[in-house]
Amino acid sequence: MNRFTFFDALRIFGGILLLNCLCSYWFTSSTTWNYDGKYLNIKYFMNLFQSRINLTMEELSKYNGSNSKLPIYLAINGSVFDVSSSPEIYGPGKSYNKLTGKDCARIFVTGCFMKPDEYTYDLRGLDEKEVEADLPAWIEYFQQHRKYWYVGTVQHDDSSLPRYPPSPCEHLKFPGMNVH
Ligand SMILES: *[C@@H]1O[C@H](CO)[C@@H](O)[C@H](O)[C@H]1NC(C)=O
Ligand SMILES: *[C@@H]1O[C@H](CO)[C@@H](O)[C@H](O)[C@H]1NC(C)=O
Ligand SMILES: *[C@@H]1O[C@H](CO)[C@@H](O)[C@H](O)[C@H]1NC(C)=O
Numbered sequence: 001m002n003r004f005t006f007f008d009a010l011r012i013f014g015g016i017l018l019l020n021c022l023c024s025y026w027f028t029s030s031t032t033w034n035y036d037g038k039y040l041n042i043k044y045f046m047n048l049f050q051s052r053i054n055l056t057m058e059e060l061s062k063y064n065g066s067n068s069k070l071p072i073y074l075a076i077n078g079s080v081f082d083v084s085s086s087p088e089i090y091g092p093g094k095s096y097n098k099l100t101g102k103d104c105a106r107i108f109v110t111g112c113f114m115k116p117d118e119y120t121y122d123l124r125g126l127d128e129k130e131v132e133a134d135l136p137a138w139i140e141y142f143q144q145h146r147k148y149w150y151v152g153t154v155q156h157d158d159s160s161l162p163r164y165p166p167s168p169c170e171h172l173k174f175p176g177m178n179v180h
Helices: 006-030 042-047 105-110 128-144
Strands: 054-055 073-076 079-082 149-155
Touching: 006 128, 042 149, 073 105, 073 128, 079 128, 128 149
Parallel strands: 054 149
Antiparallel strands: 073 079, 079 149
């Protein structure tokens, strides 16, 4: 009659999990061994089961943190990333809020934050080698970041571009890749 049931297994599993959390708490004062990456983020988890989004630039502009019910997105050269986990950086009124709700690939290359027309995906006139070196690195940065993730694409509308690209500006590079 001593059959091992599903509930016994569940109890044992629960016990091990609890013990693990207690051990972790004992050693690290956190129940997850100090792990705080995105794999424990329920929103990231849900995102894995959703289909990739494909926004127009106008749709993307709503995701700038002004509507607290929507996530905060930024885009680089067509790839859209969810940066909602860092409202203290990307939220309304915060230092990098201007990068959200749009594709400002250009500014990731030039770093010219003070120049409003740099907030565009328009890469015309930039040094190609610099673009090739910087953009993939930034895209990877957001893809790999422990708090951010890729959600899909934004369709560029080249008919909205001005006739000439922004005038050259003095490159003011981001102060290193680990500023966040
Ligand atoms: C996004 O939608 C546009 C228009 O419907 C389409 O042309 C484009 O191929 C789509 N892009 C992706 C990556 O699905
Ligand atoms: C954010 O987007 C909303 C809706 O598109 C717009 O009304 C608002 O001005 C934007 N806020 C900023 C700071 O750009
Ligand atoms: C930027 O996007 C364009 C169009 O999708 C693509 O052809 C180009 O290779 C991308 N550039 C970089 C540096 O990722």
